[in-house]
Amino acid sequence: MTAAPVALIQVTDVRRITPHMVRVTFAGDGLDDFPAWPDQQLRLLFPRAGRREPRLPDTPADDAMGWYQAYLALPEDERPWMRSYTVRSHDPVRHRITVDFVLHGTAETAGPATRWAASATVGDLLARYGPVAAYARPLPLDRADWLLLAGDATALPAIGSLVEALPAGARALACIEVPGPADEQRFTTRADLTVRWVHADGRHDALPTAVRALTFPPGEVFAWLAGEAGAVRALRRHLAGERGVGKRQIDFSGYWRRALTQDDAPTEEDLAEAQERLAAARSPQG
Template identity: 85%
Template structure:
């Protein structure tokens, strides 16, 4: 059986890159032969209060479903919080992964991942689940004349990893929502990249409004959308209904929900989005 991709990881470096972003570097088992690709997703497990490391189930028989069932069977006050993140970068020489954490809300309203990241120090422990190479979805560069990358601050790590991997000659337009000018980042890329920074200023519709105002380059586009689920849905409706873009040419993901966490049950809109993502997974139509 294939081993369940679960391991403890230890913080080796912490750096505040912008006022609302913390970059954390990890070492740990399994990182010497770590599969890597742009927009690489994995799950991080955060310890409950009073624990130095997250408690993990004993199940290790190589069956992912059995492991997850054992994870769910842990007592509620001991089961780690599990959240999805993007691998910002991988260092194959030092066997390190780097993850960027967006600091949401205030100390009183922040969730467990933000609370952990805001106080992370060298030596702290998390656990990782994944990544799994079968979930890698390379951008269809051979089927598009240019790329649209649109997302909020939570999508910045994925957008950064994507644009930095684009080959020379690729045309890309990134529209990224951040809190303000101090949260803008610089990307190193071989592509012909244009970045439009959107400052939210407390607005929930800032990103969809900015994309609606864009003048699109000529040619066939492939769109990559990520961020708050409601904004992503609005973006996708705009691209399909108003721009006439085929659904098969849009990759989209709602990373978070404005009033709910990943621990809350999915809403009807969430379930509908999951069905749409399955439908959109078909090859783009030429």
């Protein structure tokens, strides 16, 4: 396993860009030589209540497995919450990264990451674990005539980074679910991009329903899917079963699970999908 850097990062700017999304800019060690690519994942560690910064294991970060075991061995009331996020952008000149946080739920039901983001201020400290370059998977533009990018609000940062990196001449159709009109965003891209905004209005099936209703352009498609795990599964079934899209032409990721958190044990479906994603990552053609 490729070693992932672990470092503290400090908030330098906080902006509410839509009613349900906060953009936070960070500075910190290692951002002057930060590997950057579209749809770049890393993990953020949030401090427990009463702590200014997250407690980190003493194990060196270059021993990834040992570090993670040491993290799990920390007392539960001191162990920082760990959540996966997308790097929305990287500024190589100012040595900054930005991360967009979706604000879920209410003050009573929100998880630790949403609670932190809703009250984040300049000077606050988190820690990052990653990114890991071994998991970088560029879109295979050479084996598709056009791209389908489908996801909910949690996928917006990744979709934004992907479309902004597309070259001139690329064709893409993005179908994005957000809570309402005020949560729509604008992208800058050289590609031929069409965006279909889907307003959830409290419905759990809004995104799959919208994708089923799409008229696909001619040619072979490569589909990138992300968001709530159940919706992603429904999209995969539709694309493979009703549209005839091959497995090699679908990249998918269930970012979150309804009524569950990343601290909850994976379901059988989660484990099966993780194995499928691992197999695809190892495939020379994947």
